[in-house]
Amino acid sequence: METNHNPVLENLRYKSASGALDFSGIRYLLIRPETLVEIQKVIEEKFGSEAAHEIFYQSGFRGTSLTAGKLLDSGLTPRECLEAMFRMGAHLGWGKFELPNMETVGKENIEVTIHGSPFARAYGAAEQPVCAILSGALAGIFSSLLGAVYICNEVGCAVSGDASCTFRLVKRPSND
Numbered sequence: 107m108e109t110n111h112n113p114v115l116e117n118l119r120y121k122s123a124s125g126a127l128d129f130s131g132i133r134y135l136l137i138r139p140e141t142l143v144e145i146q147k148v149i150e151e152k153f154g155s156e157a158a159h160e161i162f163y164q165s166g167f168r169g170t171s172l173t174a175g176k177l178l179d180s181g182l183t184p185r186e187c188l189e190a191m192f193r194m195g196a197h198l199g200w201g202k203f204e205l206p207n208m209e210t211v212g213k214e215n216i217e218v219t220i221h222g223s224p225f226a227r228a229y230g231a232a233e234q235p236v237c238a239i240l241s242g243a244l245a246g247i248f249s250s251l252l253g254a255v256y257i258c259n260e261v262g263c264a265v266s267g268d269a270s271c272t273f274r275l276v277k278r279p280s281n282d
């Protein structure tokens with residue numbers, strides 16, 4: 107059901123003494139998408155787009171892995187964690203996360219769409235997908251919750267005129 111209820115905003119606590127924002131005991135930071143996109147563009151310019159992709163991918167992965175681990179420790183099932191994290195993505199302003207086919211979760215290939223990526227919007231025009239931080243965030247979510255390494259590629263991006271960003275996650279075969 108679609109509502110405007112946003113538990114993150116409702117439970118965000120401001121600590122005036124330290125200038126900190128806290129949600130569920132975790133510090134958060136409000137930042138304009140343009141700031142992150144500028145970091146990405148400078149890295150692209152100085153070190154190449156592959157380096158920028160890797161840095162943003164790993165950063166996204168790190169953030170969601172931490173949250174997924176905390177949710178699993180709280181006793182939620184992987185499925186409940188997944189739903190909570192998809193909702194939280196929107197609550198944090200990262201776009202609207204959707205699984206077009208829930209049945210694919212846990213299989214070799216999973217497709218995710220994100221509507222309204224703030225990164226695609228802030229980037230401007232580009233030929234290639236630019237939401238590497240979202241790719242990494244999704245890889246972190248699925249790898250942490252499903253206990254296997256998932257590699258995520260953005261196969262369609264709103265930056266190049268698509269209606270939304272489309273991500274394909276592929277399970278990496280385990281070596282043992």
Ligand SMILES: [Zn+2]
Pocket residue numbers: 223226235236237260262263264265271272
């Ligand atoms: Zn995108």
